Amino acid sequence: MSSSRVHVYTVFGLLLALRLVNASSVQTFFQPDEYFQSLEPAWQIAFGKDAGAWITWEWREHLRSSLHPMLFAAVYRGAAQLCDLLQIAEGSRTVILLAAPKIFQACIAAAALNYWPWQWSLVTEQSKVEPPPSNTDFDPTKMVRQFKSSPDQTDDAVTDPLSLTSAPAGLYISLSLAAVACILRPTNIIIWTAIAICLLGRNVDLQKTTTLISSVVLCGGSVLAFTLSLDRAYYGEWVFPPFKFLYFNIVQAVSGFYGHNRVDYYFTEGLPLLLTTTLPFATIGLWQSLRPGMDRTMLRGYVERQTRVVLAVAIITTVLAMTMISHKEMRFIYPLLPMLHILAARPVASFFGAVPANRVKLGFILFLLIINICIAGYVTLVHQRGVIDVMHYLRREQEGRMLGNGNNVTIGFLMPCHSTPWRSHLVYPEIKAWALTCEPPLNLGVDERNRYEDEADVFYNDPASWIDANLKDRKSMSLTDSEVLEPRAGDEARRDWPEYLVFFEHLELITSVVVRDTRYQECWRTFNTHWHDDGRRRGDVVVWCVPRNMAG
Known part of the structure; x- marks a missing residue:
């Protein structure tokens, strides 16, 4: 295993440990949906209709997919059976039931974008890879082999930019997770539609476009068939919750019953609350991603820049689309946070440097860390x-x-x-x-x-x-x-x-x-x-x- 791969797993392990500690330490209330759109129906699935769960109108009107609560129901049942097997006392059993969904959620939190094969989906033209040196023969296959074997390359899904006949495995994983995200929250369709349009707009190659569309149909269809079966078992009839969700919230404007917000809400409140101290860096990163500029000649630089462009377009499209809905909440744009952090990473690194030698900048870093720790501690405890x-x-x-x-x-x-x-x-x-x-x-x-x-x-x-x-x-x-x-x-x-x-x-x-x-x-x-x-x-x-x- 390469040293870069070891570093990736190390970072992942540390982040998972951080999420487990964070999930276990949360003692506060955020939104009703974190209970009534997941844990309450899960409790009923796991322990029956006589268990006293509160089932809200969204479930009675088939607005929600049962996929999310089904996951937590399995966790509840597993935790309860473990307690019965070990003959754990009632008070300790309650503690385990309270902690089980938190631990589970900490383990499954991920972004489908991580598996998206950006190199495959963006590299379409030989001229975008590296121009042939003057008076020499250019061999793109040799260039790609060199790129794939470079020590800082960690993505095994890199393919020959001229080989468009098959899709990398990461594409299927990403599209499957994206389909799940859209089933759980139909507004996630905006994010993935923006990404797809950006990529299809650049990929004029018919063969690659066909591969991408067929992969979407395969992964999306499989996830849809699975979730429809789950919903049939849960509701007792064939239903399609994403359609009901969009119909009630957009066509009938039921979401407005829970309040109306200013048009500028996401720009003046939502994004600042979501990003806190990283807001200036994310703003700079967004502007840098969209400003005109020459693409780098190396493959990695080209893919990186075009990836940032796609992410920026997805962010802007989603925020503008959500702005058109009268009822607004910060959590509605929460799925954008990983993308915003990616765009903020370059300005942060550029401003502070790898190892800040300047005492002023070092003090500023510590100041930002202290602010974020205080905010996290306050809202968590x-x-x-x-x-x-x-x-x-x-x-x-x-x-x-x-x-x-x-x-x-x-x-x-x-x-x-x-x-x-x-x-x-x-x-x-x-x-x-x-x-x-x-x-x-x-x-x-x-x-x-x-x-x-x-x-x-x-x-x-x-x-x-x-x-x-x-x-x-x-x-x-x-x-x-x-x-x-x-x-x-x-x-x-x-x-x-x-x-x-x-x-x-x-x-x-x-x-x-x-x-x-x-x-x-x-x-x-x-x-x-x-x-x-x-x-x-x-x-x-x-x-x-x-x-x-x-x-x-």
């Missing part, structure tokens, strides 16, 4: 950790009941919808819980939908009225009245008061007034955020409960 910690608290409360043969925990979450994880962190199906919902009105037109208020909106407009309309008579939770009350009209259709009420500090004043004359009292509180763009989610996470010696 501090920002929005309360909504995770409260689930651990409630789960441990249930574990205590199970050891003492007590009543099962009941919980009501008076928070904006999907503010916490669900069964993937509550774990025990014996825990009976409910939360405010925000299902979109799919049967309404766009104008009516914009005026529609979901359950969470109605609650925050007037919490006291919502509680009176949806929970049984507050007198049943009175501190002083121990007599059996006559049921209030309509109470048979209302929810029972739960033992635990969970809400953000922002709601504490209102809640304390509503339950002032009841047996509820604060029993737990934890820090959640220093700031939040949603005012309803600011402050600590607070739990009020009925003390067990006072519970009915």
